[in-house]
Amino acid sequence: MGDYERVRLVTLGGPGVGKSSIWIFLTRLGPQFPAMRRLSIAxxxxxxxxxxxxxxxxxxxxxxxxxxxxxxxxxFQETPIA
Known part of the structure; x- marks a missing residue:
């Protein structure tokens, strides 16, 4: 992992709002779609x-x-949400 800490950022949104575009921009590796939203939120x-x-x-x-x-x-009040 190197000298950084991993952070699990969950992206939620309706279809066609740009989630994939944001992930492609941020990672340049392509988007990842969580199979189970409940587990992702947890x-x-x-x-x-x-x-x-x-x-x-x-x-x-x-x-x-x-x-x-x-x-x-x-x-949730201590968790970053944007």
Whole structure:
């Protein structure tokens, strides 16, 4: 692992909002899609919730993802969420 610490960042968002584009930009290795969102939420160190400004439904879905994080993580107030 070298001289850095691994951080598990979970990206949540509706279809077509740009999650894959963000991951390609950040990693240049291509996106990774979590098979099980519940497990991903439970083990994440941070969250990135993505929505499209041109799609109201994707914004509503972002609120659902935030609610899921709150429900599943007792420490959500100490967990970075953007």
């Amino acid at each position: 083990t994440a160190h941070a969250f990135l919730i993505v929505y499209s400004l041109g799609n109201r439904e994707s914004f509503e879905l972002a609120k659902v993802f935030f609610d899921e994080i709150q429900e599943q993580r007792g420490d």
